[in-house]
Amino acid sequence: MDFGYILTSTEGRIPRSQWWAGVAILLVISIILGVLVSFIFGGPFTLVGGIATLILQLILAYPYYAVSAKRFQDRDKPGTLALILIAIGILQTILTLIGVMGNPLSQNALDWIFSIVLLIVAIWFLVELGILKGTSGPNTYGPDPTEGRA
Secondary structure, rough: HHHHHHHHHHOOOOOOOHHHHHHHHHHHHHHHHHHHHHHHHHOOOOOOHHHHHHHHHHHHHHHHHHHHHHHHHHHHOOOOHHHHHHHHHHHHHHHHOOOOOEEEOEOOHHHHHHHHHHHHHHHHHHHHHHOOOOOOOOOOOOOOOOOOOO
């Protein structure tokens, strides 16, 4: 498995197994860096911690986009759909950082709206990218990544 290709290229297609592997790697990295931000800066709800969290999200956005775009392309859909979840997450962090959103102990209506939208989009991504089979045979984005595998 070529993790360099999986996490950095937006060209071509990948099967579900490679998407799961890429997402697992990014999740582990996110958790480790999130714990470090909380330990060093006091968590994402302090000003410096919020800025650090936003920077980490921006750094990890491209690898997440790359892995998800290739899965959307495997389903013969535009890879730019992967930007939906990324944009919602970054927007939520920015709104929290500037004080529009509440905090975990004092949530406002906007927090609830974002939470519901994120949940719906995350479930869609999980089903679309992690569960449903890709297009059989070649499609607009390249050859079937599972052809020739037993």
